Amino acid sequence: xEFFHNPNIDFLGKKWYFLAFSLIFSVxxxxxxxxxxxxxxxxxxxxxxxxxxxxxxxxxxxxxxAAMDRAGLxxxxxxxxxxxxxxEVLIDLDVQETSEQSxxxxxxxxxxxxxxxxxxxxxxxxxxxxxxxKNYLMDKDPMHLGSDAEQKYKEQAQAIVNGRDKVHxxxxxxxxxxxxxxxxxxxxxxxxxxxxxxxxxxxxxxxGPQVGAQLRKQxxxxxxxxxxGMLIYLGFRFEWIxxxxxxxxxxxxxxxxxxxxxxxxxxxxxxxxxxxLTLIGYSNNxxxxxxxxxxxxxxxxxxxxxxxxxxxxxxxTLSRTILTAxxxxxxxxxxxxxxxxxxxxxxxxxxxxxxxxxxxxxxxxAPILVAYQDWRVRKGKRPTxxxxxxx
Amino acid sequence: xxxxxxxxLGIIVATLLVFVFGIFGIPQxxxxxxxxxxxxxxxxxxLDLRGGTHLILQVQVNDAVNVDAQNAVEVLKEQLNKHKxxxxxxxxxxxQNQPDHVVLKGIPPEGHKxxxxxxxxxxxxxxxxxxxxxxxxxxxxxxxxxxxxxxxVSQAIETxxxxxxQLGVSEPTIQEHGLGQYQILVQLPDVDxxxxxxxxxxxxxxxxxxxxxxxxxxxxxxxxxxxGGVLPPDAILLPGHGAPGAPPxxxxxxxxxxxSAVRGKDLxxxxxxxxxxxxxxxHFTLTGEGGQRFYAFTSAHVDDRLGVVLDNKVQEVANIKxxxxxxxxISGGSMTQQQAKDLSxxxxxxxxxxxxxxxEERTVGPSLGADSIRHGVTAAIIGMLAVLIFMLIYYxxxxxxxxxxxxxxxxxxxxxxxxxxxxxxxxxxxxVILTVGMGVDSNVLIFERIREELRNxxxxxxxxxxxxxxxxxxxxxxxxxxxxxxxxxxxFGTGPVKxxxxxxxxxxxxxLFTAVFVSRAIFDWVLSRKQRGEALSI
Numbered sequence: 001x002e003f004f005h006n007p008n009i010d011f012l013g014k015k016w017y018f019l020a021f022s023l024i025f026s027v028x029x030x031x032x033x034x035x036x037x038x039x040x041x042x043x044x045x046x047x048x049x050x051x052x053x054x055x056x057x058x059x060x061x062x063x064x065x066a067a068m069d070r071a072g073l074x075x076x077x078x079x080x081x082x083x084x085x086x087x088e089v090l091i092d093l094d095v096q097e098t099s100e101q102s103x104x105x106x107x108x109x110x111x112x113x114x115x116x117x118x119x120x121x122x123x124x125x126x127x128x129x130x131x132x133x134k135n136y137l138m139d140k141d142p143m144h145l146g147s148d149a150e151q152k153y154k155e156q157a158q159a160i161v162n163g164r165d166k167v168h169x170x171x172x173x174x175x176x177x178x179x180x181x182x183x184x185x186x187x188x189x190x191x192x193x194x195x196x197x198x199x200x201x202x203x204x205x206x207x208g209p210q211v212g213a214q215l216r217k218q219x220x221x222x223x224x225x226x227x228x229g230m231l232i233y234l235g236f237r238f239e240w241i242x243x244x245x246x247x248x249x250x251x252x253x254x255x256x257x258x259x260x261x262x263x264x265x266x267x268x269x270x271x272x273x274x275x276x277l278t279l280i281g282y283s284n285n286x287x288x289x290x291x292x293x294x295x296x297x298x299x300x301x302x303x304x305x306x307x308x309x310x311x312x313x314x315x316x317t318l319s320r321t322i323l324t325a326x327x328x329x330x331x332x333x334x335x336x337x338x339x340x341x342x343x344x345x346x347x348x349x350x351x352x353x354x355x356x357x358x359x360x361x362x363x364x365x366a367p368i369l370v371a372y373q374d375w376r377v378r379k380g381k382r383p384t385x386x387x388x389x390x391x
Numbered sequence: 392x393x394x395x396x397x398x399x400l401g402i403i404v405a406t407l408l409v410f411v412f413g414i415f416g417i418p419q420x421x422x423x424x425x426x427x428x429x430x431x432x433x434x435x436x437x438l439d440l441r442g443g444t445h446l447i448l449q450v451q452v453n454d455a456v457n458v459d460a461q462n463a464v465e466v467l468k469e470q471l472n473k474h475k476x477x478x479x480x481x482x483x484x485x486x487q488n489q490p491d492h493v494v495l496k497g498i499p500p501e502g503h504k505x506x507x508x509x510x511x512x513x514x515x516x517x518x519x520x521x522x523x524x525x526x527x528x529x530x531x532x533x534x535x536x537x538x539x540x541x542x543x544v545s546q547a548i549e550t551x552x553x554x555x556x557q558l559g560v561s562e563p564t565i566q567e568h569g570l571g572q573y574q575i576l577v578q579l580p581d582v583d584x585x586x587x588x589x590x591x592x593x594x595x596x597x598x599x600x601x602x603x604x605x606x607x608x609x610x611x612x613x614x615x616x617x618x619g620g621v622l623p624p625d626a627i628l629l630p631g632h633g634a635p636g637a638p639p640x641x642x643x644x645x646x647x648x649x650x651s652a653v654r655g656k657d658l659x660x661x662x663x664x665x666x667x668x669x670x671x672x673x674h675f676t677l678t679g680e681g682g683q684r685f686y687a688f689t690s691a692h693v694d695d696r697l698g699v700v701l702d703n704k705v706q707e708v709a710n711i712k713x714x715x716x717x718x719x720x721i722s723g724g725s726m727t728q729q730q731a732k733d734l735s736x737x738x739x740x741x742x743x744x745x746x747x748x749x750x751e752e753r754t755v756g757p758s759l760g761a762d763s764i765r766h767g768v769t770a771a772i773i774g775m776l777a778v779l780i781f782m783l784i785y786y787x788x789x790x791x792x793x794x795x796x797x798x799x800x801x802x803x804x805x806x807x808x809x810x811x812x813x814x815x816x817x818x819x820x821x822x823v824i825l826t827v828g829m830g831v832d833s834n835v836l837i838f839e840r841i842r843e844e845l846r847n848x849x850x851x852x853x854x855x856x857x858x859x860x861x862x863x864x865x866x867x868x869x870x871x872x873x874x875x876x877x878x879x880x881x882x883f884g885t886g887p888v889k890x891x892x893x894x895x896x897x898x899x900x901x902x903l904f905t906a907v908f909v910s911r912a913i914f915d916w917v918l919s920r921k922q923r924g925e926a927l928s929i
Contacts, residue, residue, distance in 0.1 A: 001785045001786075101751040104749075116427055164758075165761070166757055169762070170756060170758030200758070203759045204753065204754040207750075208750045211750045215570075221883070222883040225877045225879050229876065230872055233871060253766070271891075272885060276882055278825070280872070281875060282876075284873075289865055292865045320835055320839040334771075335821055337773075338766060338770040340762060340765075340766030340770075366585075
C-alpha cells in the first residue's frame with residue numbers, strides 16, 4: 001500500500017498562502033491572549049482551590065452556586081466536569097480565596113456547605129477517611145474482638161473505603177452496597193454512627209499564590225531552554241540557519257498551540273506545558289527529515305537552484321512526513337478520546353501541536369531556508385550560501 | 392543462517408529475557424493475577440493512580456536564624472556583664488526581614504577590644520562592624536547564614552520523616568523540593584485524610600518548661616496592669632488554658648520566665664497516658680542531662696509554679712511540691728485519646744527547627760485513581776492496536792517486523808521502569824502511548840527509504856542496507872531533539888510530569904535499539920531465507 005506515489009507539488013510556490021494561513025492563526029491566538037480570554041492559566045499557575053465533587057444524583061448547578069454564595073464564597077465558579085452521566089462538578093475558588101495562612105480553608109468551607117441535613121452526632125460515610133472508620137469500629141467493637149483488634153478493624157475500614165471508592169465510584173447511596181465487602185456485624189453497626197450524604201470529594205487541588213508564580217516563571221524558562229537546546233543542537237548538526245529556521249518554526253507551533261488554548265478558553269495546566277515541551281522536541285522531527293534530505297540533495301544536485309532542491313526534498317520525504325506524524329497523531333487521538341478527563345488538556349495540546357507541527361515543517365521551515373538564501377544573493381554575498389558540511 | 396546473524400538474534404533474545412525479568416521479577420505463578428501482582432511489586436503506581444496526598448511545604452528558615460540571633464543576644468549580654476562592660480541596649484532591630492542582625496548600643500570606647508574578642512571567641516559565625524556613636528552591628532557571615540538555613544531544611548525533613556514513619560504511611564516521599572527555595576515536597580500514598588497528617592507535620596513541637604511568675608490573667612492588658620505597665624525584663628507573657636473549671640473558651644495569660652529550665656532536646660521519651668482525673672495526657676521522661684537541670688531548677692523553686700509550654704502556649708501549670716528529677720506530664724485542655732497519642736508521637740520525633748507553611752496541597756481520591764487507570768489503559772491499548780494494524784496493512788510482511796520491534800520496545804521500557812523502580816503515573820501512561828506513536832516513526836523512516844531505494848532499482852539486500860544507513864542519522868537527530876526537551880521537562884517538572892519525561896526518554900532510548908538493531912536483524916533473517924532476486928514484502 002502507498003498513499004503518495006512520486007508527488008510533485010510546488011510547495012515553495014504556495015509560500016504566501018502558507019504565510020497568510022499561519023498569520024491568521026497566530027494573530028487570532030495572540031489577539032485572544034491579549035484582549036479576549038487572555039492566557040487561561042490552570043490552577044497550577046494562577047493558584048486557587050479546585051474541589052472535584054461527585055454526586056449521587058444529577059447536581060443542580062444553580063442551587064450549588066447559591067449555596068456557595070450563602071457560605072461566603074462569592075467568587076466560586078461551578079462547572080460540570082466530564083460526561084454528564086458522571087454527575088461530577090468542579091468547584092473553583094480563585095487565588096484570593098486561597099490564603100497561604102490556612103491553605104485548605106476554602107476546601108473545608110466547600111465541604112461544610114455541601115454537608116447539609118446532617119443527623120446529629122453522625123459522620124458522613126461518603127467522606128470519612130479510613131482512620132475515622134477504624135477508630136469508630138474499635139470503639140464500637142461490633143465483632144467482639146476485644147482490645148487487640150486494631151489490625152482487624154483497620155482492614156475492615158480499608159474494605160469499606162475500597163468498596164466505596166473503587167467499586168462504587170466514590171459515592172454510596174445505600175449501606176446495602178457494602179454487603180459482602182465487610183463483615184455483616186460491622187455493616188450493621190455502621191448505621192449507628194454514620195449517614196450517607198449525596199456527594200463524595202474525588203480530588204482536591206490547592207495551590208498557593210507563591211507556588212503559582214514560581215511555576216509560571218519555571219514554565220516560561222523551561223520553554224525558553226528547550227528552544228535554546230534545539231537551536232544549539234541543530235546549529236551544531238547542520239548550519240546555524242537550519243537551527244534558526246527550525247526554532248522559528250517550533251516557536252510558531254508553540255504560539256499557535258497556546259493561542260488555540262486561549263481561543264478555546266481551555267485551562268493551561270502543568271501537563272499542558274509538558275505537552276508543549278514534548279512538541280518542541282517532536283515538531284522538529286519532521287523538519288529534520290526534510291533538512292537531512294535537503295543536505296543530501298545539495299550534494300547530488302550542485303547545479304540546481306536551492307528552491308528546486310528544497311521542493312524536491314519536501315516531495316521526496318512527503319510520504320514519511322505524513323506517515324510519521326499520522327501515526328503519532330493516531331496514538332494521541334486515542335489518548336484524547338479515551339484517556340479520560342484528567343488528560344484532556346494534555347492530549348488536546350498534542351493533537352493541535354502535531355497537526356500544526358507537521359504543516360509548519362513543510363510550510364514554514366523550508367521557505368525560511370530559501371528566503372535566507374535569496375536574501376544573501378541579493379546582498380551580493382556568495383550565492384551558494386547553503387554550505388555542505390559532510391559529517 | 393550465518394554466524395553473525397545468530398549472534399544478533401542471541402543478543403535480542405537475551406535482552407528480551409533481561410527486561411521481562413525487569414518487569415516481573417520471579418513471579419509467584421503464571422496466572423494473570425500473579426503476573427499483575429509481580430509487576431505492581433516492581434513498578435509502583437504514582438499518587439494520581441493509587442490515590443494519596445501531595446504537599447509542598449515552605450520551611451520558614453528565618454525562624455532558625457532568629458533563634459540563633461536571640462542566643463547571640465543572650466551570649467553578648469552575659470559576656471559583657473562578665474567583662475564589666477556597660478551597654479545601653481542589645482537587640483534585633485528587624486527580626487522579620489533581617490533576623491541575623493543584632494545591634495549593640497552605648498558600648499564605651501574602652502570596651503572595643505574586649506567586644507571584638509568576645510565575638511571572635513564565642514560567636515565566630517558572626518561579623519562585627521562598628522557604627523557611629525558607640526554602636527555596633529553584628530550580622531551572620533553569609534556562608535554561615537546559608538549553612539544554617541540549609542541545615543534547618545534538612546533537619547525539618549528528618550523530623551517530618553520521623554513523624555510520617557510513626558504514622559505508618561507506606562512509601563512516603565519526603566525530599567527537598569528543588570523548584571523553590573527552602574521547600575519540601577511530601578508525597579503520601581493512600582493518605583485520604585491530609586488534615587490530621589498536616590497538623591502533625593506542621594506542629595513545631597517546641598516543648599519548654601518555664602517558671603510561672605504570674606497569672607492566669609483574663610487578658611494581656613490585665614497582666615500589664617498587674618505589673619504596673621512594664622513587664623519584668625526576664626519574663627514574657629504567653630497564652631494558655633484557663634484554670635480548671637473555667638469555661639474552655641475563656642482567655643488565660645501567664646507571665647513566665649524567658650529562659651527555659653527544660654527544652655525539647657532534653658526529652659528522652661513521651662507516651663500517651665491518663666492524668667489523675669482520668670483524662671488523656673502525655674507522660675514524658677527527660678534525658679540524664681536534662682533531668683539534672685530539671686532537678687536543680689525544681690530544687691531551687693520548691694513551692695513556686697512551673698508551666699509546661701508547647702509551641703508558646705502554656706499547657707499545664709503545676710505547683711512544685713518537691714524536687715522532680717526526670718518525669719513530667721502534659722494534660723490540660725481537653726485532649727482526646729487520639730490527640731494524646733499524636734502529641735506524644737510528635738514530641739518523640741523532636742522539634743522542628745523552624746515553622747512550616749503549606750504552599751500546595753493535592754489530594755487524589757482512590758476512586759479517581761481507579762478511573763484514571765481504566766482510561767489510561769484503554770487509551771494505550773486502542774492507540775497501540777491502531778498503530779500495529781496500520782503497519783501490517785501498509786507494509787505487509789515488513790509490518791510484522793515493525794510490530795515485533797514495537798512490542799519489544801514496550802517490554803524494554805517497562806523492564807527499565809522495573810529496574811529503576813520508577814513510578815508509573817497517569818502521564819507516564821501517556822508517555823508510553825506517545826512512545827508507541829513516536830517509536831514507530833523510526834520504522835517508517837527506514838521502510839520508506841528502503842522502498843525508495845527499491846524503486847530506484849536496487850536489489851533487496853542493498854536497498855535494506857542503504858535504507859538503514861541513510862535513515863540512521865535522521866533517527867538519531869530526531870531522538871536527540873525529543874530527549875533534550877524531555878530532559879528539560881524532567882528538570883523543571885514535578886511529580887506526574889516527571890513520570891512522563893522519564894517514560895518518554897526511556898522509551899525513545901529503547902527505540903534506538905529495537906527500531907534499528909532488532910528490525911535490521913529481522914530483515915537480514917528474512918533476506919537470508921529468500922532466493923536471490925526474490926521480492927521483499929514492504
